[in-house]
Amino acid sequence: MKQDSIVREIMRNLQGALEVALFMPAARTRFGDTKEEAIRSFFVPILLFPLTIAAIYLYPKPEIVHHSANMLSLLYSLRLASIWFIFFGAVYWITKEIDRKKYFYQFVIASNWLTIPATIVFIPVAWMLLAGIHTWAELYPFMICLMLYTYALTAFMAAYILRIPWELAGFIVFVGMAINDSTLDILYWIGDKL
Numbered sequence: 001m002k003q004d005s006i007v008r009e010i011m012r013n014l015q016g017a018l019e020v021a022l023f024m025p026a027a028r029t030r031f032g033d034t035k036e037e038a039i040r041s042f043f044v045p046i047l048l049f050p051l052t053i054a055a056i057y058l059y060p061k062p063e064i065v066h067h068s069a070n071m072l073s074l075l076y077s078l079r080l081a082s083i084w085f086i087f088f089g090a091v092y093w094i095t096k097e098i099d100r101k102k103y104f105y106q107f108v109i110a111s112n113w114l115t116i117p118a119t120i121v122f123i124p125v126a127w128m129l130l131a132g133i134h135t136w137a138e139l140y141p142f143m144i145c146l147m148l149y150t151y152a153l154t155a156f157m158a159a160y161i162l163r164i165p166w167e168l169a170g171f172i173v174f175v176g177m178a179i180n181d182s183t184l185d186i187l188y189w190i191g192d193k194l
Contacts, residue, residue: 021117038105041112064191
């Protein structure tokens with residue numbers, strides 16, 4: 001019985017992630033809204049994290065290239081945990097201030113499940129780099145378009161899940177971008193000092 005409910009939960013959330021990726025408003029009905037499901041949803045980005053680590057090993061930044069694979073994994077794991085803590089903390093504060101706290105767990109679930117379509121759209125870029133079909137400089141404009149797409153689908157998700165105006169959803173995406181960039185800068189600074 002428990003296994004069937006987990007399978008249904010996975011299928012429902014996968015459908016919701018696909019619907020968000022296609023900008024379908026009905027996606028808001030797919031994601032759960034319980035604390036337990038929100039906690040379970042963190043397994044999705046955790047399971048996809050090795051792809052990030054693999055990309056980092058293949059194309060390390062000069063600031064951290066001298067570190068061992070274990071140190072790189074630790075630094076990026078700490079960065080991911082920091083991003084979650086700061087971003088979801090900021091969104092929790094925003095939802096509390098605008099009286100949308102009841103949708104917070106649904107937002108966490110949707111955010112975590114959106115890592116699947118976001119990862120899928122970047123796989124062709126990684127494949128083209130690994131296969132040597134294109135250089136990073138050639139793929140950079142394409143990467144910018146993919147990043148804009150992922151920001152747009154995140155704003156769409158925030159607007160529909162939290163039932164907020166698009167301007168505030170855009171602000172939430174901006175907060176996420178700022179946290180992402182800041183933690184990356186801090187990681188490179190720490191990596192350079194170690």
